Amino acid sequence: MKKLQGSLLLLLTTLLWGLAFVAQSTAAESIGPLTFNFTRCLLAAAFLFAVLLIRNSALRITKKRSPVLSRKRLLLGGVLCGITLFSGMYLQQAGIAAYPPDAASSGRAGFLTATYVIMIPVAERVSGKKFRLPVILAVIGCIFGMYLLCMSGGFEGIYLGDILELGCAVGFTSYILVVDRFTDLDGLSLSCVQFVVCGMICSAGMLIFEKPDSGALLQAWLPVVYAGIVSSGIGYTLQILGQKNAEPAVASVIMSLESVFAAVFGWIILGEGLSIREIIGCALVFASVIAAQLPDLIPRKKPLSSDNE
Secondary structure, eight states, X not given: OHHHHHHHHHHHHHHHHHHHHHHHXXXXXXXXXXXXXXXXXXXHHHHHHHHHHHHHHHHHHTTXXXXXXXXXXXXXXXXXXXXXXHHHHHHHHHHHHHSOTTSOHHHHHHHHHTTHHHHHHHHHHHTTSOOOHHHHXXXXXXHHHHHHHHOEEEETTOOHHHHHHHHHHHHHHHHHHHHHHTTTSOHHHHHHHHHHHHHHHHHHHHHHHOOOOHHHHHHXXXXXXXXXXXXXXXXXXXXXXXXXXXXXXHHHHHHHHHHHHHHHHXXXXXXXXXXXXXXXXXXXXXXXXXXXXXXXXSOOOOXXXXXXX
């Protein structure tokens, strides 16, 4: 039952994240990536802090115990999650901002971000786990799919945004692997700390490299609020809670559906289209994402016991 609940939480997370690509594409037209991410982290941290206060007050009223936390471990987890989250968030938003207007940025960014699901099993197998044939085939299929998706004009057809989105996938790979190390912590507290850390890094970069404009922020208030409260505050917290109970392989497959939701919402809301070649590339990337998980999704056969022993 807990595994099912974890899977449902992750499914809801991918839906929220898929719609966030539309918000990010819209906000990228008026504000810089560091300004956008600082604002969304600030909103997320404030939202989660308020939720923590309400929850702790409710626990005191009902005389229930609050989650026991190691402050050192919470700080360590929050800092590591915040740093890796910043790398993924910044490169993702910078990539979206770098796309030309006719590049179907929501769909492309969504699918390229989803390649972290390929990178996760590769990283795990490099660290000592057996590297199986389905994973090798998945990596080859993913590379070919990305070629069709990103290089419609050959090597001249690749966008700077595509490169940044692949870097974003590396960042989110690190983030998901770090989160997996701290699933014993309270999800709300860990999520709140990570957004404080991520927001601090964004604020430093924003003041150095960008010129925040209050008028531009007001113009993009709806995408910023959605990305801050719904996609970040709620979405990333649901991911941490979902990863506690869902099987790692199943979790990766479910989270890969973020790319599908991104393309669908980009088509419905922004009117973005993909060519036949790019659709085939998307399909190959998505199929590779699924194939990468097959070694973990298919249960191993137990060895037959010998009756002669």
